[in-house]
Amino acid sequence: MKKAIVIGASSGIGRALAKVLAANGYELGLAARRTALLEELQKEIPSKTYIKKIDISETVFARKLLRELIDDMGGADIIVINSGISVTNKDFRTEPELETLTVNVMGFTAMTNVAVNYFLDKGCGHLVGISSIAGLRGSAVAPAYNASKAFVSNYLEGMRQKVNKTKIAVTDIRPGFVETPLIKNHQWAFWKVTPETAAEAIYRAIKLKKKVTYIPLRWLFVAMAMKIMPEFLYNWGYNIIFDEEKGGSNGK
């Protein structure tokens, strides 16, 4: 039986991905803070599941809990680190910035460390990190979120280099906008896909052991343009999308 762990399975993309993995015959480890939601999910999926309450911002304890979950399951073939938060910080307060980094950077790093060390001991495995197109450039709306996702993609590339002589695969998933609670206040979001569509695309990327995947694919072309776009042009486009008078969210 193939085994996968989804960290951040209680909602949105992680929840949908857990269902897709279960439908494809995976035993599942489901982790997040809201265990009531994980228990609801457990009832909806046919395969054997293990639930673990993990708050990835408590990095020391979270590492211990992830190791326990792997042991409880008798091992894991795939570990998906999906947990993440995004706080719109128009007033540029300190707390939302630090909170975002604690979860998306510190928590992500802690979980990656456990996963990669486990796979190195085992000799194989597949690490999947959920980054974002937000990691491509900076953003005034949520500066820490974009910077944190730049970290995630960069870190995953480093991990891939680290394990390149092993049978460990590392996949960096970069979704555009997905209709989940994370973007519930982003009226300006466009090209939105459902969590189910995103989950199917992530599963395809996992099966193909892709290094980097944009969801949907059209973001690949946007990403190529954004990478080389001069700052004045990027800012011009950004201001059109985020101008509050035009329905955006950059009102301050």
Ligand SMILES: NC(=O)c1ccc[n+]([C@@H]2O[C@H](COP(=O)([O-])OP(=O)(O)OC[C@H]3O[C@@H](n4cnc5c(N)ncnc54)[C@H](OP(=O)(O)O)[C@@H]3O)[C@@H](O)[C@H]2O)c1
């Ligand atoms: N929605 C989008 O448009 C979009 C686009 C690109 C990338 N992403 C990324 O996709 C991932 C999933 O987001 P989503 O859109 O599905 O949002 P979501 O529905 O809000 O789900 C976020 C998940 O992260 C978990 N989480 C948050 N803080 C956590 C913590 N401290 N410890 C453990 N788990 C934590 C949540 O579980 P608990 O609250 O139960 O702990 C939940 O399961 C995130 O990394 C996000 O950055 C989303």
